Amino acid sequence: MPFSFRSPALFSLLAPVLALLPAVGDAQDSFARQRPAVEVTAALRSQLANEKGPIHDWYSGRQFAPAWDGVTLSALSRFISNLDRHGLRPELFNLARWQATWQSIPPSAAEEAKVDIATTHLALYAIQSLAYGFVDPVSVHSKWEAIPRTITPVALLDEALRQGPGEFARWLEGAAAPPDPRYRNLVATLARYREIASLGGWKSLPSPPKAVGPNEPYSEIPLLRARLRAEGDLPADAPHIRSKIIDPETAMALKSFQFRHGITPDAVLGPQTMMEMNHPVEHRLDTLVINLDRLRWMPR
Incomplete structure (x- = not known):
């Protein structure tokens, strides 16, 4: 060895x-x-x-x-x-x-x-x-x-x-x-999530009584959109709305979030999506640090 x-x-x-x-x-x-x-x-x-x-x-x-x-x-x-x-x-x-x-x-x-x-x-x-x-x-x-x-x-x-x-x-x-582009992207992502953490992270979302999807009601749409905006799934300049319905723009942002986390991108607020959304920013930071180290293990 x-x-x-x-x-x-x-x-x-x-x-x-x-x-x-x-x-x-x-x-x-x-x-x-x-x-x-x-x-x-x-x-x-x-x-x-x-x-x-x-x-x-x-x-x-x-x-x-x-x-x-x-x-x-x-x-x-x-x-x-x-x-x-x-x-x-x-x-x-x-x-x-x-x-x-x-x-x-x-x-x-x-x-x-x-x-x-x-x-x-x-x-x-x-x-x-x-x-x-x-x-x-x-x-x-x-x-x-x-x-x-x-x-x-x-x-x-x-x-x-x-x-x-x-x-x-x-x-x-x-x-x-490591020269791997994935590594450089993770370094940039780590910096972005540290900035999110320095601003207080994001608030937890209440789970709906049952899974809800596009054009269905959810009581915390403004909070959901703020959560999606925090990680860039919803554009930073997306309007702040008071709707209680999962509108098309919010549904598209939800699909983006789900895709990034390996969840079927159906825009449905089910248990798996809610669990991922309610992981605190510190959990994301820990995951990024672990993944950076794993990329360092790769042959080069």
Whole structure:
């Protein structure tokens, strides 16, 4: 199975480093390397001497030079912050604690080396989460077979660093995210539903005593139209009406809603349609985040 930078191995490595950190509010204003780079290089070489795998190989290719300083750490922070628009909130990566870490490293070459290595793990973990999924599909589906990856997180990190700090976050987000148009559409949809949530979401609809359809009465037509307008099934500029009948325009919007949710588009307010309509916006957001991660699992 390919080497994984997902959280179990990562946080076993990071725990001793995080345990030494101050609270975020105690952090200094900016990162400053405490020891000369040559001393940190020697410490990196020593600490990685018995480690095998991509981390050792990556540092070896750099002649064990430290990878992270104020400008590259700022670029990494921007990249991890930008993952929020992909449904990967910065809290998943303990970003605030890491920002405190980088600003409060003890004045020791050995400690700087530990933080440099741990930060590289963090960067690779964040890259892998965006490129191939935050959740390991094998942990969800026992029969899932590992998919060979043509681009590794290490290769992406290497190229991002070559772009320079100013382009690091923008380039890495574009290169690591799946190129699938469905993925880009879901990212845009997530932003739209977050906007809906910020405005208070939508109100629940009362279920009719029995299923009702086109040209039949429903007591909450204005509320129904507001619900359909919220997700774009009814145009935003559609008139506000006081009718108690499911008119043709409302029926068409209902069919659009049903089609999007895999329900027979008959414009009938039945149990399945009412259940879907009354899911809160937070449910939609959770579903979008899950579906984004599933698309990251796909071969590329």
